[in-house]
Amino acid sequence: MKWDDLKYAVAIHRMGSYSGAANLLNVTHTTVSRRIRTLEEYLGVKLFLQTDVGFTPTTAGLELIETAVGMEDQLINLERRVTNNEVQLRGSLSVSTVDFVYEVFKDQFASFVRANPNLEVSLSTTNTPISLTRLEADVVLRITNNPPDYLFGRKLIDLKYAVYASEELVNQIGMDTPNEDYPWIHHTEEMQSDWMDLWLKKNAPNASISFRVDSAVTARQAVESGIGVHFLPSAYAKLKPNLVRIGSEVGEVSLWFLTHPDLKTNGRVKAFSDFMFKELRANNLRQ
Numbered sequence: 001m002k003w004d005d006l007k008y009a010v011a012i013h014r015m016g017s018y019s020g021a022a023n024l025l026n027v028t029h030t031t032v033s034r035r036i037r038t039l040e041e042y043l044g045v046k047l048f049l050q051t052d053v054g055f056t057p058t059t060a061g062l063e064l065i066e067t068a069v070g071m072e073d074q075l076i077n078l079e080r081r082v083t084n085n086e087v088q089l090r091g092s093l094s095v096s097t098v099d100f101v102y103e104v105f106k107d108q109f110a111s112f113v114r115a116n117p118n119l120e121v122s123l124s125t126t127n128t129p130i131s132l133t134r135l136e137a138d139v140v141l142r143i144t145n146n147p148p149d150y151l152f153g154r155k156l157i158d159l160k161y162a163v164y165a166s167e168e169l170v171n172q173i174g175m176d177t178p179n180e181d182y183p184w185i186h187h188t189e190e191m192q193s194d195w196m197d198l199w200l201k202k203n204a205p206n207a208s209i210s211f212r213v214d215s216a217v218t219a220r221q222a223v224e225s226g227i228g229v230h231f232l233p234s235a236y237a238k239l240k241p242n243l244v245r246i247g248s249e250v251g252e253v254s255l256w257f258l259t260h261p262d263l264k265t266n267g268r269v270k271a272f273s274d275f276m277f278k279e280l281r282a283n284n285l286r287q
Helices: 003-015 018-025 029-043 059-086 099-104 106-115 167-173 194-203 216-224 267-286
Strands: 048-051 054-057 091-097 119-125 139-143 152-166 183-187 208-213 230-233 243-259
Touching (some): 091 099, 099 216, 139 267, 152 167, 183 194, 230 243
Parallel strands (some): 091 139
Antiparallel strands (some): 152 243
């Protein structure tokens, strides 16, 4: 059994489909299907079951994937050590993102900084739009399903969203209370939240908006203080023990790496892109 075979199983688990794995590995759908079939025949076990939500690993498949991810981590660490021994990144790198992305993935940021001691990284956490065309930052990590066409983009991971409330508010109103009976926190018109508006219109048309904010940071703080319920990334909510999920997950929004096309081959920018792509996907697989 070769690593080249294992990476197909890992890719299917990460992307949830043959087509997603094919895009990730830059091969055809047929190649992915053939390589998985060959691997299953070699091992004599079924690795994936097709369900309504995509391909789910069997017990044997999950054990193989966990082992493969461990091997991948070792290869990444080896590559990083060898690269750092031969070519140390120098200079500066300016990165812009929103605060919760850093809060959730601060360990990955720290690992990148430690791995590149001669590189000065400047991090700005803001919801204010950053112009990459005016070089206000080298890199932007943004949450969107529609990245601008004029920028070079790379999707890092998908972030699952759900409706959350403070534990105190749930105790007051009741876990089984319909969504529209909760007081809602929502964005002002200046903030783009089309998918949230559509979800509310479909699933809680009579919901009462009790508090409007012009900042995602303020929205999260308002939920935590018990003012009302709002859509939050599940990865963030896991860090807050006083938050309770109301119902099932409501959607996904992607985290994108964005930079100016002229910078996509820059050594510092490419190193950061490759590092975060591998680290965030590995972190996402383990959760």
